[in-house]
Amino acid sequence: MIDALDLSKQYAGRVAIDRLNFQVDRGEIVGFLGPNGAGKSTTMRILSGFMPPTSGRAMVAGYDVFRESLAVRRRVGYMPEMAPLYQDMRVKEYLHFRAELKGLRGRDMRIRTGEVMELCSITDVRRRLIGNLSKGYKQRVALADALVHRPDLLILDEPTNGLDPTQIRQVRELLRSLRQDHTILLSTHILHEVELTCDRVILLHQGKICAQDTPRNLTRQLRATSAVRVELKGAEGEAQKDLQALTGVRKVIPRSRREEGWETYVLRVESQSDVRESIMDLALRKGWKIRELHRQLPTLEDVFVEITAGDGVPAQKG
Amino acid sequence: MRVFWILLKKEVRAFFISPVAYIVLALVMVLGGFSFRAALAILESGPSEGSIVTWTFNALWFWLSYFFVFPLLTMRLFAEEKKLGTLETLFTAPVRTWQVVGAKYGAALVMYAVVWLPTLGNFWLLDWITGGAVEIPRGALQGSYLILLAMGLFHLAMGCLASSLTSNQIVAAVLSFTLSILHFLIGVFILTIGRKVPEPFVDLVHYIASVDHIRLFTQGVIDSRPLVYYATLAAFFLVLTHQVVEFRRWRP
Numbered sequence: 001m002i003d004a005l006d007l008s009k010q011y012a013g014r015v016a017i018d019r020l021n022f023q024v025d026r027g028e029i030v031g032f033l034g035p036n037g038a039g040k041s042t043t044m045r046i047l048s049g050f051m052p053p054t055s056g057r058a059m060v061a062g063y064d065v066f067r068e069s070l071a072v073r074r075r076v077g078y079m080p081e082m083a084p085l086y087q088d089m090r091v092k093e094y095l096h097f098r099a100e101l102k103g104l105r106g107r108d109m110r111i112r113t114g115e116v117m118e119l120c121s122i123t124d125v126r127r128r129l130i131g132n133l134s135k136g137y138k139q140r141v142a143l144a145d146a147l148v149h150r151p152d153l154l155i156l157d158e159p160t161n162g163l164d165p166t167q168i169r170q171v172r173e174l175l176r177s178l179r180q181d182h183t184i185l186l187s188t189h190i191l192h193e194v195e196l197t198c199d200r201v202i203l204l205h206q207g208k209i210c211a212q213d214t215p216r217n218l219t220r221q222l223r224a225t226s227a228v229r230v231e232l233k234g235a236e237g238e239a240q241k242d243l244q245a246l247t248g249v250r251k252v253i254p255r256s257r258r259e260e261g262w263e264t265y266v267l268r269v270e271s272q273s274d275v276r277e278s279i280m281d282l283a284l285r286k287g288w289k290i291r292e293l294h295r296q297l298p299t300l301e302d303v304f305v306e307i308t309a310g311d312g313v314p315a316q317k318g
Numbered sequence: 319m320r321v322f323w324i325l326l327k328k329e330v331r332a333f334f335i336s337p338v339a340y341i342v343l344a345l346v347m348v349l350g351g352f353s354f355r356a357a358l359a360i361l362e363s364g365p366s367e368g369s370i371v372t373w374t375f376n377a378l379w380f381w382l383s384y385f386f387v388f389p390l391l392t393m394r395l396f397a398e399e400k401k402l403g404t405l406e407t408l409f410t411a412p413v414r415t416w417q418v419v420g421a422k423y424g425a426a427l428v429m430y431a432v433v434w435l436p437t438l439g440n441f442w443l444l445d446w447i448t449g450g451a452v453e454i455p456r457g458a459l460q461g462s463y464l465i466l467l468a469m470g471l472f473h474l475a476m477g478c479l480a481s482s483l484t485s486n487q488i489v490a491a492v493l494s495f496t497l498s499i500l501h502f503l504i505g506v507f508i509l510t511i512g513r514k515v516p517e518p519f520v521d522l523v524h525y526i527a528s529v530d531h532i533r534l535f536t537q538g539v540i541d542s543r544p545l546v547y548y549a550t551l552a553a554f555f556l557v558l559t560h561q562v563v564e565f566r567r568w569r570p
Contacts, residue, residue, distance in 0.1 A: 050409055073412040086402070088335055098411065142407075
């Protein structure tokens with residue numbers, strides 16, 4: 001469905017994306033993951049035919065995004081970041097306008113807009129002015145717009161950005177229900193999100209692809225970089241030495257005390273090992289009291305440091 | 319072509335739901351009333367060489383309304399979409415740049431025509447009240463609205479360009495206003511300087527002076543040269559606008 005070859009884009013001397021190569025097959029849900037400014041939006045704008053690449057080539061549904069831009073745009077449903085919409089139009093009116101613009105007409109157009117409004121649960125606000133809708137509704141109106149012409153490929157730039165947890169879950173479920181008919185490329189900077197929705201993840205960092213894998217493999221890789229935090233009492237200064245002695249612990253970092261008697265440590269652990277059980281055993285043996293013991297999931301930043309540096313030690317954050 | 323009509327319909331609708339259109343409409347009606355009143359006053363004061371039509375369109379009030387119309391009608395066109403980010407949704411739909419530029423320009427033109435229509439009512443009213451006692455020459459009337467339309471073609475195209483250059487409507491309005499005023503001032507330049515400039519230069523200024531065009535057309539003299547002049551300039555500025563909007567698609 002998507003075939004990008006050495007795709008590059010420069011803005012006034014600044015490199016936004018640098019020789020990207022990737023494929024997306026029909027029926028896949030692929031997530032672009034990366035911090036802000038990694039080049040996700042730029043890539044999506046190129047793929048949706050909004051602007052051309054500086055060099056390289058991208059084919060969408062068999063058409064060149066630059067030379068056959070109109071053919072590409074007919075087959076792509078694109079939802080830009082922040083879901084820009086005409087504030088002074090009503091929902092139904094806006095979708096009718098967009099559907100007509102994308103080549104639907106008459107009865108088919110009215111039936112289809114009804115369908116997508118139902119699908120995105122915006123039927124009850126169809127007569128409201130878009131400008132007066134909440135962020136969640138606006139986002140779904142934009143999604144309905146992207147879907148209205150039955151595109152082969154959906155390109156969604158941060159579809160859950162700015163939504164509350166319930167709305168995020170709704171959008172996620174909606175995306176999953178769409179997978180039968182559409183190929184989906186979405187971007188996000190939330191690790192958890194790709195884990196739940198995507199078949200495959202493309203990690204972007206500073207305009208380059210730094211990893212491409214299934215979320216499963218990726219998270220396995222990430223678990224390796226995790227840290228364990230423990231807060232305990234009663235060790236009388238012995239804790240650091242004892243914790244260090246546990247198998248799988250690479251380094252113990254003491255944290256400042258928040259309360260008299262309680263000590264907090266962050267443990268960097270070896271890959272694939274979970275030391276929480278042995279910490280518990282140790283505490284029972286020594287008679288310590290534990291009131292916090294949890295594995296810190298690495299942040300996206302840790303992942304990038306990990307993958308770009310490649311030495312397996314995550315950046316420590318307090 | 320279908321896409322163009324869909325876009326045009328949407329743009330015209332957008333005008334009618336925004337307050338700006340009504341403000342312009344009211345402004346032109348009020349100032350139109352003033353210039354009509356000024357023209358009546360001239361006729362009342364004794365015999366004069368011009369008709370009611372000529373005096374109406376040469377009144378100071380008329381020029382005042384004239385220069386405010388273009389920035390107000392065109393400032394929103396591209397600047398608003400840029401600000402909202404909707405240009406991105408618009409250009410990822412299967413539309414061509416000329417269709418978008420054409421539709422926005424077309425809608426502004428439609429609004430421009432709508433805005434001037436009520437001023438016709440002044441003449442009709444006068445005719446009705448006086449029972450045809452005041453002569454309203456048909457040719458002058460036709461000429462006046464024809465040149466008004468021609469000048470609109472040009473200034474609206476310039477306004478489109480101004481709007482496409484920025485995402486700030488105020489900046490767009492100021493730019494379009496400045497360009498319009500500059501064009502006008504080049505025209506009146508000759509009147510203030512007098513005849514101290516070389517002959518070819520005088521001819522040139524006469525060719526581009528809006529004041530001269532208005533004077534001719536409101537007397538019922540329909541000259542094809544100003545019409546060609548304004549249409550050419552309009553085309554030029556539209557092509558420029560097209561290029562500016564298309565700019566993002568250029569390969570560096």
